Amino acid sequence: MLTLTPSAVEAVDALLHSPAVPDDAGLRIATAGESQLSVEIVPEPAPGDQVIEDGGARVFVDPEAAPMLDDVQLEARAQGDQIAFGLRPRFGGNGSGG
DSSP states (O other), X not given: XXXXXXXXXXXXXXXXXXXXXXXXXXXXEEEOSSSOEEEEEESSOOTTOEEEEETTEEEEEOTTTGXXXXXXXXXXXXETTEEEEEEEEOTTOOOOOO
């Protein structure tokens, strides 16, 4: 299952606690083509989504994307006034990917 780095927890939490975002919203990661993923804030998980909650951050993972994210961590970096999300292998993983 996808895990979140401390920087990702902080970034997702900040995004979800802005005034325009509903209380049950989360950051959804879904497939967007053969090997691409999309990331967006949605009001609630879709049926079948994995729900990951970590320190105020809520991430919903599309069932098709979940196998690709089993052994990775979501990380976040500030780039100016925007946040860039990325994926990195979890420590101890075998790096085989999916």
